[in-house]
Amino acid sequence: xxxxxxxxxxxxxxxxxxxxxxxxxxxxxxxxxxxxxxxxxxxxxxxxxxxxxxxxxxxxxxxxxxxxxxxxxxxxxxxxxxxxxxxxxxxxxxxxxxxxxx
Numbered sequence: 787x788x789x790x791x792x793x794x795x796x797x798x799x800x801x802x803x804x805x806x807x808x809x810x811x812x813x814x815x816x817x818x819x820x821x822x823x824x825x826x827x828x829x830x831x832x833x834x835x836x837x838x839x840x841x842x843x844x845x846x847x848x849x850x851x852x853x854x855x856x857x858x859x860x861x862x863x864x865x866x867x868x869x870x871x872x873x874x875x876x877x878x879x880x881x882x883x884x885x886x887x888x
Contacts, residue, residue, distance in 0.1 A: 790834065793836045793838065795853050796816065798814045799813075821837040861888065863886060
């Protein structure tokens with residue numbers, strides 16, 4: 787068994803000279819929110835959920851992105867409401883959020 791049940795990577799890359807990147811969409815702020823939310827729900831830690839920052843994941847044209855492993859499901863998001871839906875549906879209930887999947 788893996789150390790974590792699920793590992794969520796948020797791209798927080800910031801490109802130089804204003805290039806298209808996830809951090810232009812407040813990715814670091816949203817990642818911090820997701821981490822806080824997972825802790826509030828008691829889902830963090832060993833055998834549970836790990837929220838991590840990642841460098842460029844090479845999907846810049848698809849908006850801000852995150853990926854959940856071991857499933858390998860990629861999402862985009864707009865705001866904290868989208869993150870709440872991903873946490874509730876995918877992480878807590880095992881249902882892919884099709885409208886946010888990329």
